[in-house]
Amino acid sequence: MKYYLIAGEASGDLHGANLMKSILKEDPDAEFRFWGGDLMQSVGGTMVLHYKERAFMGFFEVILNLFKILGFIKECKKDIEQYNPDALILIDNSGFNLRIAKWAKPKGYITHYYISPQVWASRAGRVKTIKANVDHMYVILPFVPDFYKKYNYEVNFVGHPLIDAIADHHQIMPDVFKKQFQLDERPIIAILPGSRKQEIKKMLEVMLSLVDDFPSYQFVIAGAPSQEEKFYEPFIKKEGVHLIMNRTYDILSLSNVALVTSGTATLETALFKVPQVVCYKGNTISYHIAKRIINLEYISLVNLIMDKPVVTELIQDDFNTKRLKEEFTKILDDYNRAVMFLDYYDLEKKLGGKGASDKTANLIVETTK
Numbered sequence: 001m002k003y004y005l006i007a008g009e010a011s012g013d014l015h016g017a018n019l020m021k022s023i024l025k026e027d028p029d030a031e032f033r034f035w036g037g038d039l040m041q042s043v044g045g046t047m048v049l050h051y052k053e054r055a056f057m058g059f060f061e062v063i064l065n066l067f068k069i070l071g072f073i074k075e076c077k078k079d080i081e082q083y084n085p086d087a088l089i090l091i092d093n094s095g096f097n098l099r100i101a102k103w104a105k106p107k108g109y110i111t112h113y114y115i116s117p118q119v120w121a122s123r124a125g126r127v128k129t130i131k132a133n134v135d136h137m138y139v140i141l142p143f144v145p146d147f148y149k150k151y152n153y154e155v156n157f158v159g160h161p162l163i164d165a166i167a168d169h170h171q172i173m174p175d176v177f178k179k180q181f182q183l184d185e186r187p188i189i190a191i192l193p194g195s196r197k198q199e200i201k202k203m204l205e206v207m208l209s210l211v212d213d214f215p216s217y218q219f220v221i222a223g224a225p226s227q228e229e230k231f232y233e234p235f236i237k238k239e240g241v242h243l244i245m246n247r248t249y250d251i252l253s254l255s256n257v258a259l260v261t262s263g264t265a266t267l268e269t270a271l272f273k274v275p276q277v278v279c280y281k282g283n284t285i286s287y288h289i290a291k292r293i294i295n296l297e298y299i300s301l302v303n304l305i306m307d308k309p310v311v312t313e314l315i316q317d318d319f320n321t322k323r324l325k326e327e328f329t330k331i332l333d334d335y336n337r338a339v340m341f342l343d344y345y346d347l348e349k350k351l352g353g354k355g356a357s358d359k360t361a362n363l364i365v366e367t368t369k
Helices: 009-027 038-042 058-064 065-085 096-106 126-133 144-149 162-169 176-179 197-213 231-234 247-255 264-271 284-294 301-306 321-330 333-349 356-368
Strands: 002-007 032-036 046-050 086-089 113-114 136-139 188-192 218-223 240-245 255-261 276-280 312-315
Touching: 002 009, 002 065, 002 096, 009 032, 009 086, 009 162, 009 356, 032 038, 032 065, 032 086, 038 046, 046 065, 065 096, 065 312, 086 096, 086 356, 096 126, 113 218, 113 240, 113 356, 136 144, 162 264, 162 356, 176 247, 188 197, 188 247, 197 218, 197 240, 197 255, 197 276, 197 321, 218 231, 218 247, 231 240, 247 264, 255 264, 255 321, 255 333, 264 276, 264 301, 264 333, 276 321, 301 333, 312 321
Parallel strands: 002 032, 002 086, 032 046, 086 113, 113 136, 188 218, 188 255, 218 240, 255 276, 276 312
Antiparallel strands: none
């Protein structure tokens, strides 16, 4: 069968690639065409456009690039019609993918949505659009099925694909890794500043302001696959700061503490059992718009899933050197670390165990035949 997948960022590329591998187990003759990234490309098939070409962050940035985004949507619709897939698989990326679903469903395409739009966080009115245009929804967070039940919409909880991705991560030899990247024996502080240029610029300056106060640690920036190494050069001039590209899981596996920009990385850090401070600072206009429409007590996936403040969140004006230093110092304390570890183990249990990609692939193939 022919499968058309649409992913819009690095995490979607990861989950899309693993889903494609699982589909091949169910349907060895599967053909893929997709909007995604390098990981999906490594599985096989034809990539239409790399997610790097359409990585826009926040309301303000989307408005500035509106005509370009509309052009991508038009191109995508045309390409789907030419390919005529048996299954259309939309991965996260709701601003783009819900528009595609609304167009595709009346044309008779079977629509599958993997990783639900965050309608439980804001703009619940989108559930009406989802019910009308998405044939099969696969959710990865344990509280989401109950949310959809309130709207009489049945969804499939498949567990979180990050558990599989991390379980499949090959262990590295610490000494070899440190020698390769010229790291010394000091404990490692992982710096995960996000994946888009706008957020990285805002986050790194404050995150790295701690370097001089903690000379007994080395700070390692996890370079995002969506960026070039030269983009980070202005930020790595301080002594004790290193940049390692495209090796986030290796860095986390060796880290003592992490400073993490809110997003999927907060959950990845927790699953690697690394104590963290969650940080976020967005465009001022985008932030104030989001604050008015998002109805959540927390912004990090860790706290949302556990429904309590497991990790500290420093948001917007609270994300400054003084507060970051205070919270960073707290998670160096053995007692605070032990409490966080226990919460991390409970978090992993709530996520439903391994097999998210396989479960989703099985459901997609069975309902498409």
